[in-house]
Amino acid sequence: MIFADRQRQNRAPAPRAPKVAVISHSHPSLSKGGAEISAYALFRGLREIGVDAIYVGACASTTRHRLAFADEHEFAVFHDAERYDHFYHLAPRSVADQLVAILAREGVELANFHHFYHLGLGALRAVKAMPGMRTFLTIHEFLAICHNHGQMITRQARILCEGASNESCGTCFPELMRTQFAMRRETMLDSFGDFDGFVSPSRFLAERFRAFGLDMARMSVIENGLLAPGTPDRPLKQGKTWTFGFFGQINPFKGVDVLLDAADLIAEDKALSATVRLRIHGNLIGQTPEFTERFEASLKRHPFLTYAGAYDNRSVHRLMSECDYVVIPSKWWENSPVVIQEAYGAGAPVICTGIGGMAEKVPDGVSGLHFRLGDAADLLRAMRLAADPRNAAVLRAGLPPVITAAEMARQYCAAFARAPALARAPARRAPVLEAAE
Known part of the structure; x- marks a missing residue:
């Protein structure tokens, strides 16, 4: 008995998990983008598995009245949108x-950035310089690589960009010098290139950042988890009506215009228009008056097309459960759209553009089914295939399990734990892709 007591006394205490800050460019009460939702789910998942974590979101001073925290573990830094480069x-x-003041006051030892927008690269450098602080960056899109809203779409022709370079970026922005793009890239890599580790929700995005200059030895690929993943089990398809739903921001890159083109084609087939329902959920952002006019005219012209308006993310499982399929007609690469995981959680296969992170996840x-970028006729082909009970059964059976926020948090903790040995190696400074002009 005495020997056992001595063993317990001599046993080394279990290592204490560091206090973690999940830092994002916004708060879900202000913005419902995929990056904010994913970051907030991670924060909640960390707390669920017993990790002491806080959430810090950026908030414009003009919108602080809309900010709504769930508890005392959430914080905000305020910025002036007009004073941002x-x-x-x-x-x-x-x-x-x-x-820095929030992290120091709260005793944070590990900072996981989920964006730099609104915060500025100076915030990354300042946190990285805090004594004893470990830093990780989760990458959600291409803003560090692409000045065109991070979309990797050419500015004039609006076609997919296969890779950034001083010359190609200069073609998109002729008003800027090509040397500025070389400096922009160096500034980005200098700000987060020597972080302890990086996380990407897709291999596609990770590979794009490998080409940009990040050290892949410090990269982990971790799927986005959901706070409420739902139960995908649903009864067998009954009836002859098939509902296809769009969920997300209705901005110029999300391809809702392709859906409107498809609606015009559906209207030409009376039998098909009697069995198909197109339902659009989301809020219009950054659209032209021409698009808005066309959108409203299409709703009036096609009885099978409905606009359900904006939605609360807490309702997404119920709304998706009312759809047989979720359609993602995005015209940019995407990364790992949270809407895909939400659809899987609701038991709905996905019909998507067959590129980038969408093709990887579906x-x-x-x-699900793929269709060609921007091709409404090919989207219609996929919808016809989907509206067959035999095909629907196959696609439903192929839905993968959706990870919870807690499981995502466990995978992040494993990535955090692996990082120290990797981080001891000096960071490699990526070469400039082409000579400055």
Whole structure:
């Protein structure tokens, strides 16, 4: 008995998990983008598995009245949107000072950034310089690589960009010098290139950042988890009406215009228009008056097309459960759209553009169907295939399990734990892709 007591006394205590801050460019009460939702789910998942975590979101001073925290573990830094440099992504020093003060006061030892927008690259450098602080960056899109809203779409022709370079970026922005793009890239890599680790929700995005200059030895690919993943089990398809739903922001890159083109084609087939329902959920953002006019005219012209308006993310499982399929007609690469995981959680296969992160997350013929970029006729082909009970049964059977926020948090903790050995190696400074002009 004495020997056992001595063993317990000599046993080394279990290592204490560091206090974690999940830092994002917004708060879900202000913005419902995929990055904010994913970051907030991670924060909640960490707390669920017993990790002491806080959430810090950026908030414009003009919208602070809309900010709504769930508890005392959530914080905000405030910024002036008019005092932000969108090319080099620099913010006033006061933003970094606010963030550092919160992390120091709360005793944070590990900072996981989920964006740099609104915060500015100076905030990343300031946190990285805090004594004993470990830093990780989760990448959700291409803003560090692409000045065109991070969409990797050419500015004039609006076609997919296969890779950034001084010359190609200069073609998109002829008003800027090509040397500025070389400096922008160096500024980005200098700001987060020597973080302890990086996380990407898709291999596609990770590979794009490998080409950009990040060290893949420090990269982990972790799927987005959901706070409420839902139960995908649903009864067998009954009836002859098939409902296809769109969920997300109705902006110029999400391809709702392709859906409107498809609606015009459906209207030409009376039998098909009697069995198909197109339902659009989301809010219009950044659309032209011409698009809005066409959108409203299409709703009036096609009885099978409905606009359900904006939605609360807490209702998404119920709304998707009312759809046989979720359609993602995006015209940019995407990364790992949260809407895909939400659809899987609701038991709905996905019909998507067959490119980028969408193609990676939705294997064609397994858990959904692909169609060609911007091709309404090919989208209609996929919808016809989907509206067959035999095909629907195959696609439903191919839906993968959806990970919870807690499981995502466990995978993040494993990535955090792996990082120290990797981080001891000096960061490699990526070469400039082409000679400055």
